Amino acid sequence: MKNQNNTTKKGKMILICSAKGGVGKTVITANLSVALSKKKFKTIILDSCFQFGNTHLVMDLMPKFTIKDAVEQMNGLNENLLTSYLTSHESGVKILPSPPSPEYADLITLDSLNEICTLLLNSCDYLLIDTTSGLPENNLHFIEKADEILLITDLEMTSLKNTKSILSIFDALNLSEKVKIVVNRSTMKSLLKAKDVPKILEKESLLYIPNNFKIVSRSINIGMPFVMDYRRKDITKSIFHIADILSIDS
Ligand SMILES: Nc1ncnc2c1ncn2[C@@H]1O[C@H](COP(=O)(O)OP(=O)(O)OP(=O)(O)O)[C@@H](O)[C@H]1O
Numbered sequence: 648m649k650n651q652n653n654t655t656k657k658g659k660m661i662l663i664c665s666a667k668g669g670v671g672k673t674v675i676t677a678n679l680s681v682a683l684s685k686k687k688f689k690t691i692i693l694d695s696c697f698q699f700g701n702t703h704l705v706m707d708l709m710p711k712f713t714i715k716d717a718v719e720q721m722n723g724l725n726e727n728l729l730t731s732y733l734t735s736h737e738s739g740v741k742i743l744p745s746p747p748s749p750e751y752a753d754l755i756t757l758d759s760l761n762e763i764c765t766l767l768l769n770s771c772d773y774l775l776i777d778t779t780s781g782l783p784e785n786n787l788h789f790i791e792k793a794d795e796i797l798l799i800t801d802l803e804m805t806s807l808k809n810t811k812s813i814l815s816i817f818d819a820l821n822l823s824e825k826v827k828i829v830v831n832r833s834t835m836k837s838l839l840k841a842k843d844v845p846k847i848l849e850k851e852s853l854l855y856i857p858n859n860f861k862i863v864s865r866s867i868n869i870g871m872p873f874v875m876d877y878r879r880k881d882i883t884k885s886i887f888h889i890a891d892i893l894s895i896d897s
């Protein structure tokens with residue numbers, strides 16, 4: 648695979664971000680990672696919600712190590728040591744979880760993040776980064792480095808308004824080409840409909856994930872990504888569609 652600078656690297660960095668919180672980034676990261684793994688891609692998740700990350704929880708994992716261990720060993724860190732800190736999911740997905748408690752978030756500098764991402768990209772096909780919402784410094788760093796950005800929104804006016812603001816920043820930074828907009832809960836009962844979104848955001852070719860609160864909340868509560876046991880449901884098909892699009896673009 649080639650990155651933006653045309654230098655060879657193994658993996659592709661996919662950033663899962665949003666302008667507003669609670670729109671489904673973690674649910675999508677977990678399920679998309681399993682879908683990519685089912686397509687035989689070596690997939691790693693980096694949970695970059697360093698204060699209150701919970702990606703491992705929605706996959707029912709109890710990590711022994713986290714990114715805190717990696718940054719504490721920064722001087723001697725290499726690919727072997729870093730991959731020994733990953734926790735494996737039964738699907739084959741591996742995860743580098745967020746620190747065990749919020750006060751450790753400050754340990755993670757941009758330099759250490761950069762090194763960790765480089766090493767992880769050497770040992771996978773896809774590095775999925777689950778982020779906190781908005782544009783904190785870490786996200787700006789990821790946005791610049793990512794090969795693809797999945798910008799998640801739902802149908803709420805506030806989400807769409809903030810998504811539009813972030814899109815204009817991406818446009819100004821010439822990053823629009825690597826951005827894919829994902830409208831999550833697109834079939835939700837709401838004043839605004841999914842068909843209105845392209846006009847509101849002034850973008851075409853959006854991706855859609857239907858609303859299915861029953862399946863999603865059950866999946867979070869039992870810690871099993873829904874793509875594993877609801878194979879025929881539209882919500883699962885929509886996740887595989889995104890996985891197909893990402894892998895076609897590779
Ligand atoms: N497609 C969907 N259908 C129904 N409910 C959904 C769907 N996607 C997400 N949800 C619900 O939305 C809630 C928030 O999802 P999630 O935690 O993934 O959001 P987030 O963007 O990661 O939030 P944060 O910004 O706090 O990290 C979940 O509790 C889940 O039940």
Ligand SMILES: [Mg+2]
Nearest residue numbers: 672673696778
């Ligand atoms: Mg989240």
